[in-house]
Amino acid sequence: MSTTNGMIGKSVKRVEDKRFITGKGRYTDDIVLPLQTHASFVRSPYAHANISGIDLEVAKTMPGVIAIYTGADVAAINGVPCGWQVNFKNGDTMKEPKHPLLADGKVRHVGDPIVVVIAETAALAKDAAQMVMVDYEELPVVINAAEAVKTGAPLVHEDVPNNICYDWALGNPIAEVDQAMEEAAHITTLEFVNQRLVANPIEPRSYNAFYDEANEKYTLYTSTQSPHLIRLLLSTFVLGIPEHKLRIVGPDVGGGFGSKGDHYAEEAVLTWASKNINRPVKWTAERSESFISDVHGRDHVTKAEMGFDAEGKILALRVKTYANLGAYLGTFGPAVPTYLYGTLMQGLYTTPKINVDVTGVFTNTTTVDAYRGAGRPEATYLLERLMDLAALEMGKDPAALRMKNFVPPFDGVNQPGYQTQVALLYDSGNYQGVLEKGLKMLGYEDFRRKQLESAQNGTLLGVGFSTYIEACGLAPSALAGALGARAGLYEMGQVRVQPTGKVSVYTGSHAHGQGHETTFAQIVASKLGIPIADIEIVHGDSDSMAFGMGTYGSRSLAVGGTAIVKSIEKIIEKGKKIAAHRLEANADDLEFDQGKFTVKGTDKSISFGDVALTAYVPHIYPADLEPGLDFTSFYDPANFTYPFGCHIAVVEVEKDTGKVALQRFIAVDDVGNIINPMIVEGQIHGGVAQGIGQALFEGAEYDSNGQLTNATYMDYCMPRADDFPMFETANQITPCPHNPLGVKGAGEAGTIGSTPAVVNAVINALWSGGHQVKDIRMPLTSERVWRAMQAPVNE
Amino acid sequence: MQLTGKQVLNAAPAQVWEKLMDIDTLARIMPGVSSLEQIGENSFVSTLQIKLGPVNGSFSGNMQLEDITEEKNFTLKVQQSSKVGNANAAVKVNLLPVDDNHTEVSFDGDARLSGILAGMGQRVIGGVANTLTKQFFTNLEKELAQSAS
Numbered sequence: 001m002s003t004t005n006g007m008i009g010k011s012v013k014r015v016e017d018k019r020f021i022t023g024k025g026r027y028t029d030d031i032v033l034p035l036q037t038h039a040s041f042v043r044s045p046y047a048h049a050n051i052s053g054i055d056l057e058v059a060k061t062m063p064g065v066i067a068i069y070t071g072a073d074v075a076a077i078n079g080v081p082c083g084w085q086v087n088f089k090n091g092d093t094m095k096e097p098k099h100p101l102l103a104d105g106k107v108r109h110v111g112d113p114i115v116v117v118i119a120e121t122a123a124l125a126k127d128a129a130q131m132v133m134v135d136y137e138e139l140p141v142v143i144n145a146a147e148a149v150k151t152g153a154p155l156v157h158e159d160v161p162n163n164i165c166y167d168w169a170l171g172n173p174i175a176e177v178d179q180a181m182e183e184a185a186h187i188t189t190l191e192f193v194n195q196r197l198v199a200n201p202i203e204p205r206s207y208n209a210f211y212d213e214a215n216e217k218y219t220l221y222t223s224t225q226s227p228h229l230i231r232l233l234l235s236t237f238v239l240g241i242p243e244h245k246l247r248i249v250g251p252d253v254g255g256g257f258g259s260k261g262d263h264y265a266e267e268a269v270l271t272w273a274s275k276n277i278n279r280p281v282k283w284t285a286e287r288s289e290s291f292i293s294d295v296h297g298r299d300h301v302t303k304a305e306m307g308f309d310a311e312g313k314i315l316a317l318r319v320k321t322y323a324n325l326g327a328y329l330g331t332f333g334p335a336v337p338t339y340l341y342g343t344l345m346q347g348l349y350t351t352p353k354i355n356v357d358v359t360g361v362f363t364n365t366t367t368v369d370a371y372r373g374a375g376r377p378e379a380t381y382l383l384e385r386l387m388d389l390a391a392l393e394m395g396k397d398p399a400a401l402r403m404k405n406f407v408p409p410f411d412g413v414n415q416p417g418y419q420t421q422v423a424l425l426y427d428s429g430n431y432q433g434v435l436e437k438g439l440k441m442l443g444y445e446d447f448r449r450k451q452l453e454s455a456q457n458g459t460l461l462g463v464g465f466s467t468y469i470e471a472c473g474l475a476p477s478a479l480a481g482a483l484g485a486r487a488g489l490y491e492m493g494q495v496r497v498q499p500t501g502k503v504s505v506y507t508g509s510h511a512h513g514q515g516h517e518t519t520f521a522q523i524v525a526s527k528l529g530i531p532i533a534d535i536e537i538v539h540g541d542s543d544s545m546a547f548g549m550g551t552y553g554s555r556s557l558a559v560g561g562t563a564i565v566k567s568i569e570k571i572i573e574k575g576k577k578i579a580a581h582r583l584e585a586n587a588d589d590l591e592f593d594q595g596k597f598t599v600k601g602t603d604k605s606i607s608f609g610d611v612a613l614t615a616y617v618p619h620i621y622p623a624d625l626e627p628g629l630d631f632t633s634f635y636d637p638a639n640f641t642y643p644f645g646c647h648i649a650v651v652e653v654e655k656d657t658g659k660v661a662l663q664r665f666i667a668v669d670d671v672g673n674i675i676n677p678m679i680v681e682g683q684i685h686g687g688v689a690q691g692i693g694q695a696l697f698e699g700a701e702y703d704s705n706g707q708l709t710n711a712t713y714m715d716y717c718m719p720r721a722d723d724f725p726m727f728e729t730a731n732q733i734t735p736c737p738h739n740p741l742g743v744k745g746a747g748e749a750g751t752i753g754s755t756p757a758v759v760n761a762v763i764n765a766l767w768s769g770g771h772q773v774k775d776i777r778m779p780l781t782s783e784r785v786w787r788a789m790q791a792p793v794n795e
Numbered sequence: 796m797q798l799t800g801k802q803v804l805n806a807a808p809a810q811v812w813e814k815l816m817d818i819d820t821l822a823r824i825m826p827g828v829s830s831l832e833q834i835g836e837n838s839f840v841s842t843l844q845i846k847l848g849p850v851n852g853s854f855s856g857n858m859q860l861e862d863i864t865e866e867k868n869f870t871l872k873v874q875q876s877s878k879v880g881n882a883n884a885a886v887k888v889n890l891l892p893v894d895d896n897h898t899e900v901s902f903d904g905d906a907r908l909s910g911i912l913a914g915m916g917q918r919v920i921g922g923v924a925n926t927l928t929k930q931f932f933t934n935l936e937k938e939l940a941q942s943a944s
Contacts, residue, residue: 045880045910110909130878288911705907711914 007526011678016517025252028206028221033280037066039270040125042115042132044107047364047706048139051105055133059117062131064124067277068117071102080265081237084335085484086166094166097157099328101265108156108327109364110707111292116269118281141706145322145361146301156327156362165325165360170342171422177355180316184307188390192775194378196299196700198716199371203254204290209270210280219247220271225256225510226550231542233263239272250540253512258370259294261552262331291711296700297371299324300378306386312396314405316353317345325360330369334360339483340375346420347383348431348467349405354421364706370552372690373751376470384466384756389774392767398465399439406431412737424471426642428734434668435467438646441666441728455768460653462765466757472745473558473641490636492547493563495571497629499616501609503535508548509560510540514747515679516556522675523561527568528608529595546632554745558641562739566633575611581622582606582614641736641744645669647753649761658786660696660762664725670732672744680746684729687750693719695758699779796908798886800928801901806939808890808898812866814938824934826927852877866890880910
């Protein structure tokens with residue numbers, strides 16, 4: 001099959017950007033339905049409290065109020081379900097307390113919804129909601145995961161002892177790892193916090209639900225990453241309505257970063273209420289609500305130890321993590337700190353013995369779930385911090401230490417994939433390659449010379465490395481099922497050729513900023529030899545497409561794109577039969593190239609458009625062939641894909657203030673084959689910005705009462721463009737051997753690789769001035785860095 | 796949130812004490828108080844109007860004076876609720892004679908904020924608290940000056 005019209009590998013401008021940058025995007029909040037009503041949620045101001053009374057009398061009399069519902073009204077409805085199951089080490093299933101749609105007499109985090117008020121306008125609903133009087137009896141609060149497991153800690157759920165959702169381990173038996181550690185010449189130990197982050201997509205969550213009485217059918221417009229997943233969970237697991245009587249539409253969605261991958265209580269409440277009041281109900285989060293009710297990310301407390309032999313070869317890795325899951329389980333919540341974290345502990349290294357032990361913990365905080373990278377940034381942070389710190393402690397070069405421990409190059413075709421100690425089989429890799437390229441871009445030797453000179457002048461210059469790997473293209477269903485996923489993780493792609501040769505593609509991969517409408521169109525244009533203008537990519541409507549598992553885990557191109565390719569192959573195969581009949585030739589003698597079916601070695605040909613028309617106007621047509629040209633394919637990947645790369649940060653730390661100036665940031669990413677280099681670069685830039693955001697700026701701070709103290713943009717520091725130097729990006733291409741596009745995924749790479757590079761650079765800068773600091777808690781604010789420098793100096 | 800402050804006032808401890816224990820004076824000198832009504836011995840219901848950055852908050856709730864040691868110290872307990880969140884505070888107020896005509900008034904306490912109030916800008920709220928403290932002392936000084944004249 002040909003890919004010759006040059007559309008693959010070309011930086012085609014994003015077709016969706018015209019509507020986005022001209023304000024013509026259509027987001028959920030833009031959708032106004034006839035007889036529209038609006039909802040406002042009364043949320044808990046306390047992190048943990050019994051509700052001793054709810055007084056609705058005044059609120060009911062407020063202007064424009066249509067209905068008010070409390071937890072009692074929805075008590076008979078199932079709670080919000082969890083999509084993944086993680087087992088205790090002893091085989092017991094995880095603790096999965098009910099997550100009620102509205103609080104059931106008890107609130108468990110600030111922002112927990114208690115009452116919904118529905119009124120004629122959003123302002124009237126909000127006014128009335130403020131008149132709802134809730135009486136609370138405050139209860140003791142637990143915030144920190146490592147504290148929550150201690151005896152006597154307050155219980156978030158009475159029936160979950162020690163707040164432990166699960167304890168889980170992966171890798172080699174701990175005794176073997178302990179033994180290997182015994183034999184180590186050097187052990188680097190790091191105790192650290194991977195702090196909690198708020199996703200902050202630019203579009204707040206928004207839902208609009210209505211019930212069509214005539215057809216007994218519900219519709220929910222929702223700012224989600226996964227329309228079909230929401231349909232499955234909402235219809236079957238929550239409301240118990242037949243799946244075919246619920247339509248989910250995810251229109252334009254302004255970013256998700258994982259936080260819109262969850263099924264939220266508000267979606268269910270609105271859908272349920274829309275039937276009760278027989279009018280459409282809309283709710284759009286205010287930013288202050290987003291901060292306390294969107295799922296958060298990260299929040300690990302970890303002790304990690306890496307043992308080395310005298311030459312610097314890694315012998316063993318031992319990890320203990322307390323993962324904060326928040327008050328309730330998110331859709332992917334339990335899986336993020338286990339299957340997406342523990343499985344990445346091999347990194348790029350040949351570490352022979354690994355044991356990772358994770359305790360998932362409930363606390364009186366907002367639910368923690370996937371946030372760009374989801375588990376993999378936490379794993380990468382751990383490994384890459386250890387590597388740079390070990391190099392400093394052992395007096396070795398951090399780049400050379402990595403080279404010594406890298407898994408040697410393998411393409412997954414001529415050389416087999418690499419089996420890790422932690423359940424994964426890497427597909428293909430050339431880890432030396434990305435590091436060498438990064439060092440070259442940096443000008444490593446010159447930099448070290450400059451660093452030495454600077455140190456003599458009292459300037460603290462530092463370089464930090466991060467060589468990461470991620471498991472993307474989620475996921476082979478059989479493996480995911482074995483790991484505890486309660487769904488398959490394939491994707492659907494339908495290619496419908498219209499009678500005039502125009503093509504509509506229906507994909508289960510939802511787009512919320514990734515540029516699918518361009519990248520997918522490039523694939524179709526290339527494979528069918530038609531212009532991009534003749535192709536429409538349709539996504540996000542459960543009534544339009546057969547199915548879809550949604551967008552997360554850098555899976556859209558590798559899994560969703562491949563499903564489209566499979567349908568294109570079927571289109572061409574059928575097209576050949578139609579063309580052969582028209583050309584009075586044998587289908588096997590035909591080739592398809594540049595949008596034409598040609599009898600090999602002749603000038604006899606028929607265009608793709610003609611074949612399409614023939615398929616729908618089958619006057620001259622094979623007797624044994626159905627009319628039409630429309631195929632649907634499901635693709636279940638054979639393996640995860642494993643993008644990898646090398647990120648390098650150069651910083652200068654101001655001695656007197658601790659201020660960190662990021663001078664250079666180099667990202668060499670290997671995401672397999674690239675369809676649109678501009679979009680890949682854009683994804684890397686955005687991801688790197690978010691990763692540096694974690695290192696230097698962001699962090700959700702709870703006080704001891706469980707109040708999120710920085711729940712506004714005045715206090716939660718989002719990175720801005722002027723915080724960064726121009727990123728220096730490059731690619732290496734090691735194709736994925738197990739999907740036809742050879743692609744691996746690029747959506748999360750930047751976030752996964754960048755954070756430890758920056759922190760390592762700051763630590764390195766401090767060591768260059770004699771401050772032998774092991775760790776500074778992120779974000780590395782001037783104050784924290786300055787305090788770290790006040791420790792005694794080792795000359 | 797920690798609440799601390801101190802100021803030396805041009806009055807003897809007995810005079811300062813008298814002002815602080817008088818409900819009408821208190822209603823005048825406490826910033827933002829729109830009503831203060833005694834409902835029992837040393838307990839009051841109050842309405843406050845306080846502007847916190849972008850949020851204009853109307854608070855209502857109770858206040859109590861506890862652990863009273865005549866002319867020396869007392870604890871002010873405040874429970875206020877509003878549409879933007881709730882505030883609970885316990886503040887110990889100390890009077891220390893500097894000399895016959897001067898008293899150092901200091902306070903030390905903790906305020907627990909919840910709801911939007913807690914999430915929006917502790918720095919803003921800290922600044923507001925400082926401003927309110929300053930206003931309180933300025934008002935108290937005025938009251939003392941007026942009674943002296």
